[in-house]
Amino acid sequence: DTAVSQTPKYLVTQMGNDxxxxxxxxxxxxxxYWYKQDSKxxxxxxxxxxxxxxxxxxxxxxxxxxxxxxxAHLNLHINSLELGDxxxxxxxxxxxxxxxxxxxxxxxxxxxxx
Amino acid sequence: xxxxxQTQPGxxxxxxxxxxxxxxxxxxxxSYGLFWYKQPSSGEMIFLIYQGSYDQQNATEGRxxxxxxxxxxxxxxxxxxxxxxxxxxxxxxxxxxxxIYNQGGKLIFGQGTELSVxx
Numbered sequence: 001d002t003a004v005s006q007t008p009k010y011l012v013t014q015m016g017n018d019x020x021x022x023x024x025x026x027x028x029x030x031x032x033y034w035y036k037q038d039s040k041x042x043x044x045x046x047x048x049x050x051x052x053x054x055x056x057x058x059x060x061x062x063x064x065x066x067x068x069x070x071x072a073h074l075n076l077h078i079n080s081l082e083l084g085d086x087x088x089x090x091x092x093x094x095x096x097x098x099x100x101x102x103x104x105x106x107x108x109x110x111x112x113x114x
Numbered sequence: 115x116x117x118x119x120q121t122q123p124g125x126x127x128x129x130x131x132x133x134x135x136x137x138x139x140x141x142x143x144x145s146y147g148l149f150w151y152k153q154p155s156s157g158e159m160i161f162l163i164y165q166g167s168y169d170q171q172n173a174t175e176g177r178x179x180x181x182x183x184x185x186x187x188x189x190x191x192x193x194x195x196x197x198x199x200x201x202x203x204x205x206x207x208x209x210x211x212x213x214i215y216n217q218g219g220k221l222i223f224g225q226g227t228e229l230s231v232x233x
Contacts, residue, residue, distance in 0.1 A: 031219050041153075041203060045220040056218040090159060094219055100147050100166050100212050103221055105159035 003027050004106035006091050012112045013081055021076045021109045023091030030096045031055075032074040033103070034066060037088040046089075049074050050096070078111075086113045117141065118208050120224035127196045128232050134181070135191040135227045137206030145212040148189040149221065150180065154202040162204075165189060166212070193229075201231045 004025045013019050025032060033056075034046040048056035052068040063079045074091060091106040119138045127133040139148065150162040165173045165180045173180040181190040193200055207221040 033220065035221075041226050043205065043207075043221075043223040045222075048218045048220055050219075056220055058220070088157065092159075092221075096219070100164070100209075102161045102164060103149070103209075103219070104161070105151075108157050108159075110157075 004091055004093055004104050006089075006106040006109050008109060009107060010110050010112075012114065014114055015081055015083060017081050018077070018079045019081060019111070020078070021089055021091075021111075023074045023076070023106055025072055025091075025093040025104070025106075027093055027095075027104060028072075029093040029104075030071055031094050032068065032071075033092040033094075034074065034076050035090040035092060035105075037090060037108070039087070043090070047074075047076075081111075081113045083113050086111055116224075117222045118206055118224035120204075120206055120227050122227045123225070124228045124230070126230050126232055127193075127200075129198060130195055132192060132194045133196055133229065135193070135204050135206075135229065137189045137191065137224060139187050139189060139206075139208050141187075141208065141210055143210040145210075147209045147212055148180070148182070149207040149209070150178070150189075150191045151205045151207060152200075152202045153205065153226075154199075159205075163191065196231045198231050198233060201229060203228050 031050045037043045047066045049068045065077045068074045088108045094103040146167045148165045152160040163175045177194045179192045203226045206224040
């Protein structure tokens with residue numbers, strides 16, 4: 001059973017398009033995250049949600065809009081895609097915001113904007 | 115200022131030898147956690163080991179151990195008896211504000227160290 005799943009795994013699209021990435025976790029965790037890994041492999045937090053409420057928005061352009069319909073799902077919608085949005089996007093979850101334990105990552109979605 | 119610094123962009127190690135990957139961190143928070151993740155060429159992020167700031171003993175998980183030196187703010191990963199499958203990118207990360215003083219739970223990552231194991 002996959003703990004954190006993301007779809008799609010690969011996404012190739014043109015500039016200006018709108019796309020969504022879906023994430024689901026079956027661990028019963030309260031907190032979910034989106035991270036972006038750039039071409040130099042640097043990972044940076046984008047958003048954090050706790051029980052469907054936005055906790056962290058790390059100065060991400062407002063073309064990026066996360067949505068959490070329930071605490072097991074955190075989707076990422078991106079409007080008007082730009083070349084610089086090309087990256088690998090990881091969804092992750094943890095038991096709670098203050099938990100000391102592991103943060104579980106999904107397999108990643110490689111977004112390529114042409 | 116960098117909160118997590120990994121000064122070794124790339125390292126080589128001979129199979130079956132031990133290797134240490136360096137990580138230093140910067141925080142004024144007394145309650146934090148330090149993590150190491152492995153990212154093989156397939157791209158997934160694999161959790162390796164965790165150390166809490168109040169843990170008295172260094173964490174160990176199989177062939178992985180974390181050399182935690184709190185006063186020096188370092189959290190080096192030691193891999194014993196390297197295997198070819200250990201070739202990957204390794205990331206050190208920190209979560210500040212554990213417990214009730216949490217800051218949203220985000221992980222702050224270092225730049226990563228690419229480890230290559232030679233046969």
